[in-house]
Amino acid sequence: MGKRNMFSLLSLAAVMLALPLGLGNSYYLNVLVFVGIYSLIAIGLSLFMGYAGQISLGQAAFFGLGAYTSGVLSAKFGVSPWLALPAAILVTAGIAFLIGAPALKLKGHYLAMATLAFGHIVYIVFNQASFFTGGPSGFGQIPRFRLGNFVLRSDIHYYYFVWGLVIAALLISLNIIHSRVGRALRSIHEGELAANIMGVNTAKYKIQIFVLSAVYASVAGSLYAHFITFLNPTPFGFHFSIVLVTMVVVGGMASVWGALTGAALLTLLSEYLRVFHDYDILIYGAILVLIVIFLPQGLFPAILGLLKKTKS
Numbered sequence: 001m002g003k004r005n006m007f008s009l010l011s012l013a014a015v016m017l018a019l020p021l022g023l024g025n026s027y028y029l030n031v032l033v034f035v036g037i038y039s040l041i042a043i044g045l046s047l048f049m050g051y052a053g054q055i056s057l058g059q060a061a062f063f064g065l066g067a068y069t070s071g072v073l074s075a076k077f078g079v080s081p082w083l084a085l086p087a088a089i090l091v092t093a094g095i096a097f098l099i100g101a102p103a104l105k106l107k108g109h110y111l112a113m114a115t116l117a118f119g120h121i122v123y124i125v126f127n128q129a130s131f132f133t134g135g136p137s138g139f140g141q142i143p144r145f146r147l148g149n150f151v152l153r154s155d156i157h158y159y160y161f162v163w164g165l166v167i168a169a170l171l172i173s174l175n176i177i178h179s180r181v182g183r184a185l186r187s188i189h190e191g192e193l194a195a196n197i198m199g200v201n202t203a204k205y206k207i208q209i210f211v212l213s214a215v216y217a218s219v220a221g222s223l224y225a226h227f228i229t230f231l232n233p234t235p236f237g238f239h240f241s242i243v244l245v246t247m248v249v250v251g252g253m254a255s256v257w258g259a260l261t262g263a264a265l266l267t268l269l270s271e272y273l274r275v276f277h278d279y280d281i282l283i284y285g286a287i288l289v290l291i292v293i294f295l296p297q298g299l300f301p302a303i304l305g306l307l308k309k310t311k312s
Contacts, residue, residue, distance in 0.1 A: 002178065005174050005178075008257070009167065009170055009171060009174070012167065012170070013167050016163045016167075017160075019032070020032075020156055020159060026155055029155045029156060029159055030155050031267065031268065031271060032159060032163075033155060033158055033159050033162050033227060034267055035263060035264050035267045035268070036159070036162035036163045036165075036166045036223075037162060037220045037223050037224050037227070038220070038244075038247065038263045038266075038267050039166050039259070039260050039263040039264065040165065040166055040169055040216050040217070040219055040220040040223070041059060041063055041216060041217045041220045041244055041263075042244060042247045042248055042251070042259035042260065042262060042263040043166075043169050043170065043173055043216060043256050043259045043260065044059075044169075044173075044212060044213035044214070044215070044216030044217055045059050045213055045216075045217075045244055045245070045247075045248050045259065046173075046248050046251075046253060046254075046255065046256050046258065046259035047173060047176070047177075047185070047209050047212065047213055047256070048209050048210055048212075048213040049245075049248055049253050050189075050248065050252070050253030050254040050255065050258075050259070051177065051182065051185040051186060051189060051209070051254065052185045052188050052189060052205070052206060052209045053188055053189030053190075053192075054104070054111060054206060054209075054210070055108075055111055055112045055115070055245075056111075056112075056115040056210075056213070056241075056245075057112050057113075057115045057116040057119060057238070057241050057242070057245065058115035058116060058117075058118045058119030058122070058241060059115075059119075059213070059214075059217055059241050059244050059245075060119055060123075060235075060236045060237060060238070060240040060241040060244065061118060061119040061121075061122035061123065061236065061241075062092050062095075062096060062213075062214040062217035062218055062221070063217045063218070063220055063221045063224070063235075063236060063240070064122060064123070064126060064221060064233070064235075064236030065088070065091060065092045065095060065122065065218060065221065066088045066089070066092050066217060066218030066219060066220065066221025066222045066224075066225075067088075067221035067222065067224050067225040067231055067236070068126060068132075068133055068221075068225070068231060069084070069087060069088035069091045069092070069218075069221075069222075070084040070085055070087070070088040070221065070222035070225050070226065071084075071139070071142045071225035071226075071231045072132050072133070073087055073088075074142055074143050074226070075139060075140075075141050075142045075143065076132070076139075081143055081144070081145045081146075081222075081226050082145065084222065085219070085222040088218050088219075088221065088222050089215055089218050089219065089222075091218075092214050092215060092217070092218035092221075093211050093214060093215050093218070095214075096210055096211045096213075096214035096215075097207065097211050099115075099118050100206070100207045100210040100211060101207060103115065103118070104203070104206045104207055104210060105203075107192075116238065116241075119237075119238060119241055120238065122236070123233055123236060123237050123238070126233035126236060127233050133231070133233070134231070134232065136232060136233060137232065138230060138231050138232025138233070139230070139231060140229060140230040140231075141229065142225050142226055142228075142229040142230065142231065143226065143229070144158075144226055144227075144229065145158075145161065145226055158227055161223075162223055162227075165219065165223070166260075169216060169219075170256060170260070173256045174256065176212075177256065181205065181208075184200045184201075184205050185205060185209060187200055188200065188202050188205060188206065239281060242281070242284065243266060243270075243284060246262070246266060246284050246287065246288050247259065247262035247263045247265075247266045248262055249262070249288060249291060249292065249298065250262040250265060250266065250287060250288070250291050250298060250299055251263070251265070251298050251299055251300050252297055252298025252299060252300040252301045252302075253298060254297070254298075254301075255298070255300050255301060257300050258298045258299065258300035258301065261298075261299055261300045262298070262299070262300075265299070266284070
């Protein structure tokens, strides 16, 4: 990872550390917690879509698997959230591997349809397995994370916890991108056949990055469950998978910083679209079309390009 990325990472950490000091309303802090949670999913999806050149329309399912596994274990079986979180990661990673091994042999819209079908199946399970999930009505009384007698009860405590994990995820992702694995992923994106000829084990790398993106979504799901302390299937449907893809495309697929930008913009935008709840999917679609037509590289690369022109 280069000096520029390290400087950007430290700058982000400093900004997020100081940001709550300038917020006069706890509502904004609550929104920033969701920005952090969704950023984790978008960063993982960026690695899979932007760097490996694959597509997933089922990322909300992994988000839900992390949330439900952690929530059920802690609320119904008395497992500590600190143990439920890694258990959720293991469950989600195992399912991602089992799904990814056959599905990643597909390409293009066939892969998109396979992940879409997987997401729909998981959503049905969340609705029908009412003994564990509470069905459409959901279940509550999910405990917060705690350190000894200290409970992460207030929004500011959870804010720093979530954004600490986001910074860690960015650090891991940037190191992957600038490693041999990152070069292999970019070669797969440019041409899978050529990558195979050059000795890149494309099947192995695709499964690994698919599982890693699922793990990011699982961690986000666990954070969501223990922050909201209530779960029902609605947030984990196809609609949210589309929103996640939109976040990555709007910010810039070939950049984890773009994924962070897209997650922040669309999460904040969703707060203003609540009055258009029945039409928000149309607005997201329109944004996606406009970005693809006029800024195909995404907002973050466009902003960087503009800054470079200004300096020159």
